[in-house]
Amino acid sequence: MKRVAPAASEPDTRERILAAALTVFAERGFEAGTVRDITEAARVNTAAINYYFRSKDELIRQVFEAGLKPIIRARSGALEACIRQSAPALPKISAVAEALVRPLVELGAGEYRDVMTILMQVRTGQLPLTKRIVEEQFGPVHERFVDLLQKLLPDLSRTEIALRYDCARGAVLQTLVHLAPASALAVAETDRERVDHEKTVRRLVRFVSAGLEAPPG
Amino acid sequence: MKRVAPAASEPDTRERILAAALTVFAERGFEAGTVRDITEAARVNTAAINYYFRSKDELIRQVFEAGLKPIIRARSGALEACIRQSAPALPKISAVAEALVRPLVELGAGEYRDVMTILMQVRTGQLPLTKRIVEEQFGPVHERFVDLLQKLLPDLSRTEIALRYDCARGAVLQTLVHLAPASALAVAETDRERVDHEKTVRRLVRFVSAGLEAPPG
DNA sequence: AGATGATTAAAACAATTGTTTTCAACAGGC
DNA sequence: GCCTGTTGAAAACAATTGTTTTAATCATCT
Incomplete structure (x- = not known):
C-alpha cells in the first residue's frame, strides 16, 4: 500500500x-x-x-536529529525575539544571556530532558556520527549568538567572545545535570517546580551575563 | 613468588x-x-x-580512580596555596577562581587529557559505578571550595554559591573540550602551547570571577 | 638442578550484540 | 476473489562481548 x-x-x-x-x-x-x-x-x-529504520545507526540518527530540532528552534526563536524586542537598539547582554539560558533550562527540565542528557553525553565526541550531527545542527545558532555578542562587546576579540560563549553554554549544561527530574506530566509541576526553574533561570542569567561582560584582558 | x-x-x-x-x-x-x-x-x-584485574569493572575502577587522584590533589593543593598566600586575610575571588581553573586547564591540556575526557563522559552518570567514584572523590574538594566562597560572598545563600560553583566548573570543562590536543611529549609545547594555555587560564579566570561575584538577586 | 609460584600465550566459553530470515496476518486495487 | 505490498512475530544468524580454561614459560629460592 x-x-x-x-x-x-x-x-x-x-x-x-x-x-x-x-x-x-x-x-x-x-x-x-x-x-x-x-x-x-x-x-x-x-x-x-x-x-x-534500516539499522541501529539510522535509528540513532533519527532519534537524535528529531530531538535536537525543537531545541535548536527554541534557541533560535529566543534569540530572534530578544533582538526584535529591543529593536532598533541592540539588546542588552542580560537579554542575550536569557535567550541562551531559558530555552535550555525549560526544555532540559521538561519534555526534552532526555535529549539534553544525550547532548551532554555526546559532547566528548566518542561517536563521530553524533558529533557531526551536533556540529551541523548547532553551528548556525552558535554563529548568530557569537555575531550578536561581538556587536555588543566590540572591545573583545572574536576568539575571546567564542570562548566566553562556550563558557556560558558549559555553565548552563552543568547546571542542567543537577536539575529537577523533569516529569513533564507531573501534576505538581505547575507550582513548585516551575518556580524553581524560574529562579534557576534568573541565577544562571546573572552568572552568564557577568561572565560575558567581564572586562577585557 | x-x-x-x-x-x-x-x-x-x-x-x-x-x-x-x-x-x-x-x-x-x-x-x-x-x-x-x-x-x-x-x-x-x-x-x-x-x-x-579481576574483571573489566575492576579495571575501570582502578584506571578511573588512579587518574582522578592527581587531579583532586592538584585542585586541593591549589586551593590551599591560594588560602596560604593571602593569609591572614581571605583570598580574592579571582585567586579562588584561578585555583579552580588553572589545575584543570594545565592537567586537562597535558598529561591528564584522557582523564578529563573520561570525567566529562561520566558526568551524565550512565554507569553508576563511575558516578559514585566521582562523587566520592570530588565531594570533599567541592565542599571546601564552596565553604571558602561562602565566606567571600556572605550575601549569597549556600545554594546560590553551589550553583555558581557548578557553573564555574561547567564553564571550564566545556572549554577543555576544544583545547589543544595535549601531546605531553611534544617538543614545541614549551613555547606556543603553554602560552595559549596561559591565555586560556587568564580568560577563564576572568569569566569565572565575574560570574562568581555577580550581584545577588 | 629441582621445585614453586608468578606470568604469558592460545584457545575456547557462554552470553549478548546487531541483523536477517522466515512466515503469518492484513490491507486495499485490479 | 486473487494478488499486491505493508506490518508484525518468532526464530535463527554471524559477530563480538567479557571471562575461563589449559598449558607453556620464566624467574627465584632451596
Whole structure:
C-alpha cells in the first residue's frame, strides 16, 4: 500500500520505538543501549527496528536529529525575539544571556530532558556520527549568538567572545545535570517546580551575563 | 613468588594495560571500549586483564580512580596555596577562581587529557559505578571550595554559591573540550602551547570571577 | 638442578550484540 | 476473489562481548 491513510496505524509502532529509544539512549548511552532494550521498552519485536529504520545507526540518527530540532528552534526563536524586542537598539547582554539560558533550562527540565542528557553525553565526541550531527545542527545558532555578542562587546576579540560563549553554554549544561527530574506530566509541576526553574533561570542569567561582560584582558 | 623485587617485571604489563585502558576508555567510552581494544593497544594477551584485574569493572575502577587522584590533589593543593598566600586575610575571588581553573586547564591540556575526557563522559552518570567514584572523590574538594566562597560572598545563600560553583566548573570543562590536543611529549609545547594555555587560564579566570561575584538577586 | 609460584600465550566459553530470515496476518486495487 | 505490498512475530544468524580454561614459560629460592 502507498500509505494513503496513515491515520491509526502510523503513530503506533514507529513512534513508540522513537520514544523508547530516546529514553534508553539517555539512560544508557548510544552504544550501551541495545536494540533489545528499546524493543522491550516499546513492546515491539526485535525486527521492527530494522524494519522501520534500516539499522541501529539510522535509528540513532533519527532519534537524535528529531530531538535536537525543537531545541535548536527554541534557541533560535529566543534569540530572534530578544533582538526584535529591543529593536532598533541592540539588546542588552542580560537579554542575550536569557535567550541562551531559558530555552535550555525549560526544555532540559521538561519534555526534552532526555535529549539534553544525550547532548551532554555526546559532547566528548566518542561517536563521530553524533558529533557531526551536533556540529551541523548547532553551528548556525552558535554563529548568530557569537555575531550578536561581538556587536555588543566590540572591545573583545572574536576568539575571546567564542570562548566566553562556550563558557556560558558549559555553565548552563552543568547546571542542567543537577536539575529537577523533569516529569513533564507531573501534576505538581505547575507550582513548585516551575518556580524553581524560574529562579534557576534568573541565577544562571546573572552568572552568564557577568561572565560575558567581564572586562577585557 | 612473593614479588620481592618488582624491579623490572612489574612496570611492564600491568602499567601498559592501565595506560592503554585510559586511552581506549577516553576515545570510546567505558562501555564501548572493549577489553580486546585494550589488550591490542597494550600488546598483551586477553587473559592478562582478568589476571591483573579481576574483571573489566575492576579495571575501570582502578584506571578511573588512579587518574582522578592527581587531579583532586592538584585542585586541593591549589586551593590551599591560594588560602596560604593571602593569609591572614581571605583570598580574592579571582585567586579562588584561578585555583579552580588553572589545575584543570594545565592537567586537562597535558598529561591528564584522557582523564578529563573520561570525567566529562561520566558526568551524565550512565554507569553508576563511575558516578559514585566521582562523587566520592570530588565531594570533599567541592565542599571546601564552596565553604571558602561562602565566606567571600556572605550575601549569597549556600545554594546560590553551589550553583555558581557548578557553573564555574561547567564553564571550564566545556572549554577543555576544544583545547589543544595535549601531546605531553611534544617538543614545541614549551613555547606556543603553554602560552595559549596561559591565555586560556587568564580568560577563564576572568569569566569565572565575574560570574562568581555577580550581584545577588 | 629441582621445585614453586608468578606470568604469558592460545584457545575456547557462554552470553549478548546487531541483523536477517522466515512466515503469518492484513490491507486495499485490479 | 486473487494478488499486491505493508506490518508484525518468532526464530535463527554471524559477530563480538567479557571471562575461563589449559598449558607453556620464566624467574627465584632451596
